Amino acid sequence: MPAVVVVGTQWGDEGKGKATDHLGSDVDIVVKFNGGNNAGHTVVVDGEKYALHLLPAGILSKGVTPIIGNGVVIDLEVLFEEIDALEARGMDTSALRISADAHIIPSYNRLLDRTSEKFLGKRQLGTTGRGIGPTYADKMNRIGIRVQDLFDESILRQKVEGALLNKNHLFTKVFNKPKVDVDEVTRELLSYADRVKPMVVDGSLLANNALDEGKTVLFEAGQATMLDIDHGTYPFVTSSNPTAGGACTGSGVGPTRIDAVVGVSKAYTTRVGEGPFPTELFGAEGDELRERGGEFGVTTGRPRRCGWFDAVVSRYASRINGLTDLVVTKLDVLTGYQQIPVCVAYEVDGQRVDEMPLDQTAFHHAKPIYEMLPGWSEDITGVRSFDDLPEAARRYIERLEELSKCRVSVIGVGPGRDEVIVRHQFDL
Numbered sequence: 498m499p500a501v502v503v504v505g506t507q508w509g510d511e512g513k514g515k516a517t518d519h520l521g522s523d524v525d526i527v528v529k530f531n532g533g534n535n536a537g538h539t540v541v542v543d544g545e546k547y548a549l550h551l552l553p554a555g556i557l558s559k560g561v562t563p564i565i566g567n568g569v570v571i572d573l574e575v576l577f578e579e580i581d582a583l584e585a586r587g588m589d590t591s592a593l594r595i596s597a598d599a600h601i602i603p604s605y606n607r608l609l610d611r612t613s614e615k616f617l618g619k620r621q622l623g624t625t626g627r628g629i630g631p632t633y634a635d636k637m638n639r640i641g642i643r644v645q646d647l648f649d650e651s652i653l654r655q656k657v658e659g660a661l662l663n664k665n666h667l668f669t670k671v672f673n674k675p676k677v678d679v680d681e682v683t684r685e686l687l688s689y690a691d692r693v694k695p696m697v698v699d700g701s702l703l704a705n706n707a708l709d710e711g712k713t714v715l716f717e718a719g720q721a722t723m724l725d726i727d728h729g730t731y732p733f734v735t736s737s738n739p740t741a742g743g744a745c746t747g748s749g750v751g752p753t754r755i756d757a758v759v760g761v762s763k764a765y766t767t768r769v770g771e772g773p774f775p776t777e778l779f780g781a782e783g784d785e786l787r788e789r790g791g792e793f794g795v796t797t798g799r800p801r802r803c804g805w806f807d808a809v810v811s812r813y814a815s816r817i818n819g820l821t822d823l824v825v826t827k828l829d830v831l832t833g834y835q836q837i838p839v840c841v842a843y844e845v846d847g848q849r850v851d852e853m854p855l856d857q858t859a860f861h862h863a864k865p866i867y868e869m870l871p872g873w874s875e876d877i878t879g880v881r882s883f884d885d886l887p888e889a890a891r892r893y894i895e896r897l898e899e900l901s902k903c904r905v906s907v908i909g910v911g912p913g914r915d916e917v918i919v920r921h922q923f924d925l
């Protein structure tokens with residue numbers, strides 16, 4: 498099974514980093530295909546915690562070539578900060594490769610992201626403020642700056658000038674900010690060129706050649722299905738396609754080459770930022786789940802909104818991504834609840850709805866219909882085989898599987914690389 502896509506099935510932070518890392522030892526290439534340093538993927542190896550933002554989780558596994566694909570947007574300052582921090586901890590990052598077609602997040606787009614959020618006031622989206630939205634907008638508007646532009650100073654200056662034509666009007670006349678200087682931005686970007694150059698490749702060629710040679714390529718998503726620009730809870734989404742289709746456009750590998758699509762899901766649900774979230778828990782109940790799960794953002798440190806497992810979302814993610822397998826993480830966090838509610842459908846304006854409502858207004862009004870499942874009290878963090886789980890925990894997983902219409906192949910029972918139960922081995 499040489500080409501495997503790993504995606505989030507909820508609103509992010511499902512444990513994609515850990516899932517990718519878990520598969521890492523059997524993989525030759527890990528391509529990150531979307532997003533940028535809005536992502537925060539935590540991987541715990543031998544008790545050491547690594548927080549990755551821009552780098553693919555494959556960077557932590559020996560013998561893996563990590564590629565930042567063309568679908569990613571790169572903040573060069575953050576890239577090198579992350580590389581230097583890993584090197585300082587004794588990790589070898591020399592295998593990292595970057596697609597020549599990936600777009601760069603210039604400093605003015607960080608400014609634009611933060612300023613436009615402020616101007617939106619009550620309507621703000623709660624973005625990470627990393628310049629993600631404006632950089633994808635520039636890509637679509639065809640005024641983006643790509644990695645390959647760093648190697649031709651005159652082209653780079655022209656492109657920066659072009660991008661700033663409209664933006665400087667916006668900064669000075671609407672946002673009351675100083676004009677952004679073309680030379681300064683160009684100089685700043687050029688300062689990274691020599692360091693970036695040896696890493697730059699045709700990412701599509703590298704990944705396809707590897708597949709031709711029978712090697713295994715893993716495609717790692719940032720964000721998640723419900724944050725997808727097309728299929729998520731628009732406008733409370735990110736600006737890329739974190740769903741399985743994005744793995745193809747964001748890497749230059751065709752859909753006929755993909756063998757498996759693995760969805761990562763928490764055993765409950767979390768969300769950061771604004772937007773609808775039907776199973777959200779408030780007050781003491783929400784605080785309890787947040788404390789148990791340590792649900793604070795890796796990127797912004799914001800407390801994550803917490804709620805019960807939503808099987809409508811999970812079924813939707815199975816369909817949108819064509820999932821072949823589910824990885825359910827953080828089952829250990831639910832230990833100690835007497836009963837665990839699982840949302841099986843919604844009630845919208847007095848009607849039962851079993852699938853994702855057609856329009857956003859209905860989703861905003863959706864009230865969860867819960868089924869109560871029995872909990873368990875035994876510590877499960879040391880369990881490594883499905884049969885050794887308490888009966889209620891097995892039933893919980895089997896019910897999630899039934900409701901999600903996708904088999905659960907791996908279960909997370911702790912943050913560590915090996916704290917997993919493998920039910921169905923991926924045939925890598």
Ligand code: GDP
Binds near residue numbers: 514536
């Ligand atoms: P990602 O963005 O999808 O990679 O997920 P994050 O790293 O942002 O958030 C997932 C958090 O859950 C991290 O702190 C992980 O270390 C942690 N984690 C992952 N799997 C498990 C698990 O099975 N049990 C527990 N207790 N923690 C887990």
Ligand code: IMO
Binds near residue numbers: 625771
């Ligand atoms: P990982 O990869 C959770 C959310 C932000 C905000 C919305 C738009 O760690 O799962 P953006 O800065 O992308 O324009 O913000 O998307 N968001 C995430 N939430 N996990 C992430 O990444 C996220 N990346 C973006 O909080 O609501």
Ligand code: MG
Binds near residue numbers: 509511536537538539
């Ligand atoms: Mg995260």
